[in-house]
Amino acid sequence: MLVNTEAKILPIAQQGEAVLAQVAQLVIDPLHPSIQTLIQDMHATMLAANGVGIAAPQVFQSLRIIMVASRPNPRYPDAPPMEPIAMMNPEINWYSDEMCLGEEGCLSVANTRASVARAERLKVTYINQQGETVESEYSGFVARIIQHEVDHLNGVLFVDRLDPDLM
Template sequence: MMIIQLGNPRLRQKAALVENVDDANVQQLIDELIATVAEANGVGIAAPQVAQSQRLFIVASRPNLRYPHAPEMEPTAMINPKIVAHSTEVVKDWEGCLSVPGIRGLVPRYQAIEVEYTDRHGKLQKQELTDFVARIFQHEFDHLDGVVFIDRIENTLEMITEQEYQKLVVNKT
């Protein structure tokens, strides 16, 4: 699937609730998002990033070229997600986005969140997420409301290119 880029107005729209998880189109979208995020070396992707206005995203943390230290987890579809509680602790860390290629930024996020979402089988799931996986969830959740990570950067001096990120952060010894 084609990932839309920053500047496409669909990236800034609030996504609609998914009405029927069992709908064949929703299930196909989940499969296509899982394939797209793997192909793009991402750790998450939201339906709005492929121009689908639906409150649905994939969290698919795994080590890859863009995130070599990511924890390993099964790609998980999270439908109509909510953050029901969060830690007071906020942590800044580097983020990038498949819809904003070439740029990384230091983004403040809650260190721990309690979430609810419907899985692809229609079951309500409740989980506590921490650290990197909590960051992915918050990043993708923002996409459902038309927010991209650069909106959350507190200072433009905390933005760097992907090339510099790879030198500074990934390859540091």
């Protein structure tokens, strides 16, 4: 996915903003120009902030859209490279029983990183940017990104998953 040179860097909602606590709405028309523009703007915003994923609620749009784009950057120097994927209306259909701990941060939770337990593997069904339904399996760091971003669509921040006794 190439970033459109006209893509805008959008403001990122911060912990405590109402949009981050809401369950996001389904995307009805994935090919609508406003949705396609939003995806481009989300990608540009994520890149500018050195993120590896972003969800539409993080840019004040309560829609079920996530961007998954693992790549090495200053926040995640060991992230595996992948082609960015926009996922609309993602549904995680299966989680592995195998869990793994991994450090997470969030563009909406400034200056906080913590270890979070997530499923090692998952299967997800989503609508891609061309309007096609796709089912794929992911593992490791990319599976972690997907779980983190889908949480955003359900009004959950990664800090909500932390054991308060360990903070």
